[in-house]
Amino acid sequence: MKLRETNVGRSIFRSPDRKTERDRAAGHWSSFLLHIYPVKVRREELHFRYSWYLGVASTVLLASLVVSGVYLMFFYVPSPTTAYGDMQTIQTEVAFGQFIRNVHRWSAHLMVITVAAHMARVFYRGAYKPPREFNWVIGVFLLILTLLLSFTGYLLPWDQLAYWAVTVGTSMADFVPFIGGSAREVLVGGDQVGAATLIRFYVLHVALLPLIMVAFLLVHLWRWRKDAMLDQERPGMGLGPHAGEEGGVGAPPGSGKQGGGE
């Protein structure tokens, strides 16, 4: 007997047996995990050449970064006296430490590439055009956040590579008119990169920036889900003044209140 046909299964999935496509849509609609997806998408979105699946790749890399990053946090103390030693311990003594660190590092580099490539692909597809302008703007912020996360993480090993790259990076702030000098001081926590900088970058890297990142990502996905069925370059669909509004002319059948599973 299948789990979803038992009393317990029904209480979990709350969906009818999958007999028709409508049942399947209903099951999708009542699933918490699937609610970040629309119920239906345009067929062309399935093709590899449509998106190259770069958005999915970026999201998966973010997940890999969160998992490997949390593992590394168990073995790392952000202080100039301990940080470098902890890195050596991670690489030599911690079980799978070197491997997890590698995965974290390469995921971060790859994520910068996939996020940038995702933006380029969206540009050439013209997918930033109305009504998707605002999602593009959120995407720009996500790219900036990716770079900031990479940069703050770069300091944490406290080796020569880290120390001087961050010295150069933060010194750039000095040249911003009016607020530059104090912005650099707030970021660095002193005249030069030191203990205060390390703890600041650590907090930014493991708490503040990831939270902001996830918040922006959720809005990004939500906008994608809302717009997933809107077509482009068709009169009255996706480009007209009433496109996407409920009941507006050109709204596809089923995008209203009752239909479409929305």
Place this chain on the structure above:
Amino acid sequence: MSDTDPREVEGKRLLGIVPGQPATGERKVPEEQDLVTVWPHLLVRHAVVGVAVLLFVLILGILFDAPLREVANPFETPNPEKAPWYFAALQELLSHFHPLVAGVLVPGAVIVGMIALPYIDRNPAARPALRKVAVVVFTSFLVVWILLTLIGFAFRGENWGWVWPWDEWHGEL
């Protein structure tokens, strides 16, 4: 609408009124879209891509070790000193122009330009052939940025002097 709904107009049931549109007569019938259900069509593909990406990262992690140089030393700047590769283009710019230009104005303009892009480019066409200006501008920016990144990452050696990557390698990930 009053509470006598639904009412009939010219023999048709009136369900709603869209401003500027006739209640009866010729209405645009939207083209039927070619839609597929996300489960299973899109989800299966996403799962495959996700597993493939993870596998790729795991293999990279087994094959290559992340670099760790000597402990940070404020009295010794390594030569050459390189920013992470994604800032190599900026560092290359910084070696040519005043920091206010290369470190603040250029990146600021790039970010503002990217954010403003969908509001500047109001051409509704999606196909690249119908929006040559946007495509040319964006592509040239992309090419310049990738070139600068490559130069800063691989073609710079001691004191930020020019080197050929096959003679001396100074790139570090």
Place this chain on the structure above:
Amino acid sequence: MDRRRFLSVGWKLGAVAIGCAGAWTSWDLLRPLPGSGLGGLIKTVPPDEVPAHTTIYVRSAQTYLTRIEDEIVALWQKCPHLGCRVAWCEGSGEFECPCHGSTFNRAGEVRSGPAPRGMDRFVVAETDGVIQVDTGTVVRGQPAGSPESIDEPPRDGSC
């Protein structure tokens, strides 16, 4: 202004005010405490140990000491461009920055590269027979393009 409009504008202004107060407070909390930098007077070497045609490095003050026209000058190691440590190169008789290739002459004036001004100096004074460097007082270098105060062309043999 009627009551409805007053309330509508009022709560928005209130929210903005709270936001500004929060931002200002956090900004101020995150400013480094005074004296957290290098700071203070640092005793170095007797004046006659400071050379005239080369430099000596004082690690505790992160400073190069040299003599320009019989006057002792303390040059901070931090590159005025982006903060890398500028190294003295005996071979060329110049300061060279490894990050973006700026070069400075022995007096810390810009010769080439992207540095916007010469190397910063500290105020020096002689007390009890040793040179004291006041790392709390930074004198900013001359802007790039100013004429050089010493005539020492670079030698061959850059580092």
